[in-house]
Amino acid sequence: MNGKKIVPLEFEQPLLLLAQQIEALEKQLADNPNAELETDIAQLNEQYIHLKRSLYANLRPIDHLAIARHPQRPYTRDYFERWDANWVEMHGDRQGSDDPAMVTGFLQLGDFAVLGVGTQKGRALRDKQQCNFGMPQPEGYRKALRNFHHAEKFGLPIVCLIDTPGAYPGLNAEERNQAQAIALNLRELAGLTVPVVAVVTGEGGSGGALAIGVANRILMLEHSVYSVISPEGCASILWRSGDKVAEACQAMKMTARELFSLGVIDQVIEEPLGGAHHDFDFASQKVKAALIGQLTELTLLSGPSLKDDRHRKFRKMGSFVEAAV
Amino acid sequence: MNGKKIVPLEFEQPLLLLAQQIEALEKQLADNPNAELETDIAQLNEQYIHLKRSLYANLRPIDHLAIARHPQRPYTRDYFERWDANWVEMHGDRQGSDDPAMVTGFLQLGDFAVLGVGTQKGRALRDKQQCNFGMPQPEGYRKALRNFHHAEKFGLPIVCLIDTPGAYPGLNAEERNQAQAIALNLRELAGLTVPVVAVVTGEGGSGGALAIGVANRILMLEHSVYSVISPEGCASILWRSGDKVAEACQAMKMTARELFSLGVIDQVIEEPLGGAHHDFDFASQKVKAALIGQLTELTLLSGPSLKDDRHRKFRKMGSFVEAAV
Amino acid sequence: MDLKEWFASRRKSREAMQVKQPLTTEEYCALWTQCFQCRELLYTRDLRSNFQVCPKCQYHFRIGADQRIEQLADPDTWQELFGNLMSSDPLGFVDTDTYPNRLIEATRKSGLREAVVTGTCLLQDTKVALSVMDFGHFGGSMGSVVGEKVTRLIEHAVEHELPVIVISSSGGARMQEGILSLMQMAKTSAALQSLHEAKLLFVSILTEPTFGGVTASFAMLGDIIIAEPGARIGFAGRRVIEQTIRQKLPNEFQTAEHLLKHGQVDMVVERTKLKDTLHGLVKFHKRKLVASAKAESREQIAQGKVSSRQTR
Amino acid sequence: MDLKEWFASRRKSREAMQVKQPLTTEEYCALWTQCFQCRELLYTRDLRSNFQVCPKCQYHFRIGADQRIEQLADPDTWQELFGNLMSSDPLGFVDTDTYPNRLIEATRKSGLREAVVTGTCLLQDTKVALSVMDFGHFGGSMGSVVGEKVTRLIEHAVEHELPVIVISSSGGARMQEGILSLMQMAKTSAALQSLHEAKLLFVSILTEPTFGGVTASFAMLGDIIIAEPGARIGFAGRRVIEQTIRQKLPNEFQTAEHLLKHGQVDMVVERTKLKDTLHGLVKFHKRKLVASAKAESREQIAQGKVSSRQTR
Numbered sequence A, B: 001m002n003g004k005k006i007v008p009l010e011f012e013q014p015l016l017l018l019a020q021q022i023e024a025l026e027k028q029l030a031d032n033p034n035a036e037l038e039t040d041i042a043q044l045n046e047q048y049i050h051l052k053r054s055l056y057a058n059l060r061p062i063d064h065l066a067i068a069r070h071p072q073r074p075y076t077r078d079y080f081e082r083w084d085a086n087w088v089e090m091h092g093d094r095q096g097s098d099d100p101a102m103v104t105g106f107l108q109l110g111d112f113a114v115l116g117v118g119t120q121k122g123r124a125l126r127d128k129q130q131c132n133f134g135m136p137q138p139e140g141y142r143k144a145l146r147n148f149h150h151a152e153k154f155g156l157p158i159v160c161l162i163d164t165p166g167a168y169p170g171l172n173a174e175e176r177n178q179a180q181a182i183a184l185n186l187r188e189l190a191g192l193t194v195p196v197v198a199v200v201t202g203e204g205g206s207g208g209a210l211a212i213g214v215a216n217r218i219l220m221l222e223h224s225v226y227s228v229i230s231p232e233g234c235a236s237i238l239w240r241s242g243d244k245v246a247e248a249c250q251a252m253k254m255t256a257r258e259l260f261s262l263g264v265i266d267q268v269i270e271e272p273l274g275g276a277h278h279d280f281d282f283a284s285q286k287v288k289a290a291l292i293g294q295l296t297e298l299t300l301l302s303g304p305s306l307k308d309d310r311h312r313k314f315r316k317m318g319s320f321v322e323a324a325v
Numbered sequence C, D: 001m002d003l004k005e006w007f008a009s010r011r012k013s014r015e016a017m018q019v020k021q022p023l024t025t026e027e028y029c030a031l032w033t034q035c036f037q038c039r040e041l042l043y044t045r046d047l048r049s050n051f052q053v054c055p056k057c058q059y060h061f062r063i064g065a066d067q068r069i070e071q072l073a074d075p076d077t078w079q080e081l082f083g084n085l086m087s088s089d090p091l092g093f094v095d096t097d098t099y100p101n102r103l104i105e106a107t108r109k110s111g112l113r114e115a116v117v118t119g120t121c122l123l124q125d126t127k128v129a130l131s132v133m134d135f136g137h138f139g140g141s142m143g144s145v146v147g148e149k150v151t152r153l154i155e156h157a158v159e160h161e162l163p164v165i166v167i168s169s170s171g172g173a174r175m176q177e178g179i180l181s182l183m184q185m186a187k188t189s190a191a192l193q194s195l196h197e198a199k200l201l202f203v204s205i206l207t208e209p210t211f212g213g214v215t216a217s218f219a220m221l222g223d224i225i226i227a228e229p230g231a232r233i234g235f236a237g238r239r240v241i242e243q244t245i246r247q248k249l250p251n252e253f254q255t256a257e258h259l260l261k262h263g264q265v266d267m268v269v270e271r272t273k274l275k276d277t278l279h280g281l282v283k284f285h286k287r288k289l290v291a292s293a294k295a296e297s298r299e300q301i302a303q304g305k306v307s308s309r310q311t312r
């Protein structure tokens, strides 16, 4: 993460303890060279690598959630900057507001000139507050919609990056019709005749995520999550307990691989070992490559076919039993 | 005006004095019957009728302005109620606001099911304040726009009643982009494929009036006015004086008949003697008849022809000299 | 009959009218309903004949899908569609109980297979596609079946060129179906995109309560949106908002009347007038389609005249 | 040359370099310009070569249409269009002077026939339709000629499939043309409706100051809206608003930066970077039209392949 020290997560604690032990022994070794100690350290280092791999190969859903929410995880602006240093941001809903939690702009993605849209969590505290911790106001969705229509007019493919706990649940947001802002985006996205690809890069939280997620292809980063309600919300409603977050994570099937198995998403994008926050450039390149792959396929389709493709995709979603009448 | 006493205007003062004189003599006559007095009264009554006719036949532009602004003049709701006692009001911009200064609804106008749109000044003080004295906020124009699109979708002809000093010049109105709200209505109205007829029923004030006035036909009530800026504004900018309102009214050519001569409007609708406030039912029936006449003609045209007709109408507006190159 | 006899018969009939035994609690409850709002004791039969609206304070009692349909559809015209769809358990979801058990419990309580009933009927002789949600079944939550039935009804309407009326009442998404319940928002909205393109009328009616994923999809996409008096409607729940903004919300917040004031619904209509209002709106918009078709043909005739004149 | 001679020649050349006479006021003013904002004395030539932007505080001086065009158009590519249109006096308007006299005075001051100059040019080798308003002529007010020239330019762009760039600077409508000046708002907006349908790019640039009828018509209808730093932009004038709401407005109110914060413009771009920004936007949107055309043909090819495979 650009030379900054990476904040460890709770489930990484054993790894951290081992690393501290190794460090201590290395200090000891420096003061007092000793062949036996050297062998011990070598063994511990091997153990460390083994532990790390096994830890990341066996993450529980709640661990994925922790990585997806890591405060140093790359955000929309980090991707846009890496993809196109000269990307041009488009501001505002034209009606009185420019929501920092929703970022929109023009960018060059390989050969594709695209409209980029993404939620933004904010890094520093002030920034986080301005971005409402990544929870857009209705005006943010309306800004996205204005730009969706712009992309439709000029035949620009649309790339949406999703990383939001959900739409902001505030008094003003309700009064300015958060529900309608989301609903309208769902309908209008369904009707576009340009390619739309969405990537869940962190948290995909409920309707607030879906409002920029009605895409021809839905991709997810390996450790990102996507769910109908936050696991905390789910636990408190269904278990009536704040302790059952891990159970809620498990029950809801919110990880990238589970959702891929369910057929809801189309591709899982590999992250650097330990998560995207360990290497922004790696993550950004992987996402870029995945997007270019999808766009290359989608741009073979005509406008009406793209719309039909999107309609068909969501038409199939759901699971039910059809009894004999 | 429904039995309520009509407030006289300043230019009607001579008429008022004469009426008082007649009243005084009539009282005298009642106490003391007298043939000579009776003849006098008869003569005065004749004089009264003569004066009234001559007064209204020779109104100055500023007199028309006074009638157009008469506090008892019929407003949009007065017309809608008279045209269709069961008209259904549509509220709100769907984005957080319902501007009482802009009224929209479905109504039956003879054989035509139409969308009615109109500015509303408000009658009682509280009502006036809520309606911002007939000056819409951006949200009012957006509410109108939402309904224009509804009418377009369902092939409903649109009838707009204009009676506004202009768009509200407030801090919030600016911040929520009053200019864009008006501009967008101008563009979107130009593109509609349903018949649009506008009637200036009182004051047609500047861009705030035009925002519901880009119509296939523009009608004006006999004493209504329509201008690019309020006469007060014009006087204060061009004459740098508040005394020159009459001159500004004269110079701007803002009365129905002048605008008809200029070719800007299509029809002047007769008012009851003394102005529409003397007889709501008469005024409402005259406007209704005029609207039905225009709609009957317009509904002969197809959607694309209606749009072309509107484009051509405004394309011609303006006066200039084309020098030899 | 002399006066004595007459008095005796009066006494007898009065005695016959009097209830011999005091009412049991159940009988009492069946006979009388107390208004939740004004506390007035109402005769249950009267309440029902008044569309379950308190005649004293206009409080609108929650009603089930069956009563809704009875109130709106012309007699004997209701035809249910897609009633054979039932929920499955795609995630094998277990919280403090299994999802299948909860489904059985929901059906036992509501007598319905699912939280929405869909079909067609006549509305004062005009055919409409009607979808009615029932809060009594699983809190009116939207899972795959609700999404599928609403979507199928919209498709049916597109195919048969019918206006669509959807009456919502929902706590939001059905969490037990995880992401699949979220996707119903996209599915129904995409179906409405087709309806929108087909220029067919969609009237959405919001009733107590309508929240979450239902509000943020089809319920807010009506060409015309009607709310019932006093209904609480919103995206986020009241408690969630209060926790987020750390202040108490005003009482009227998220009521139908509050939404009207904030431009989110077109009108608030009392249940007793709902059928007339709907019929008026459907008729108003239907007539126009005919009229505009007329205009097209009239213009063709007019053009025909012009060209025939030119060719002469 | 010995050292003495060398010194003498040095002295002489130094004397020759020195200005003999003190500057006259006019010469001084021509040479130096004081920044309106930071009060710094700037060398006029430097200021001009810096696009009339103060190098100390980035204050953007108002500039005329000629300088705008010079700053944006590739050298020798500007072709003026509709330059022969001139105002008439449709109302015979007289205030404290006649409208024709005021027109003559405006032209004397600005050296322009009208408050807008329209034409085409190359912008880093890409052809665009360009309209530039000049506040120096009649306060940049929009009368029939401004409306007509902007409309004709838009029509020209539709016909030749050009992107349109309009740089606004205006006090509002030209009152001396009464209702006809108001109607220019509708005329230009209707022309933009055709441009919108033709899916051609329209970039609107708002410069100090842009108000009234210009803001409330074409200036706010850009697909992309750019404002210059510090420019004051609005519908109603500051004084009118202060009188209406009876309070002082904050300083930043109606500045470009304030509009950005309130979502009314897409970006605030320094004049020194304007040409590059415009070129980037025009190129970005042009490329896409080509690419989507490619997609259509690719799909046709793909379908061709499929069908030929099927027929085998």
Ligand SMILES: [Zn+2]
Residues within 6 Å of the ligand: C035, C036, C037, C038, C039, C040, C054, C055, C056, C057, C058, C059
């Ligand atoms: Zn009650």
Ligand SMILES: [Zn+2]
Residues within 6 Å of the ligand: D035, D036, D037, D038, D039, D040, D054, D055, D056, D057, D058, D059
């Ligand atoms: Zn400076």
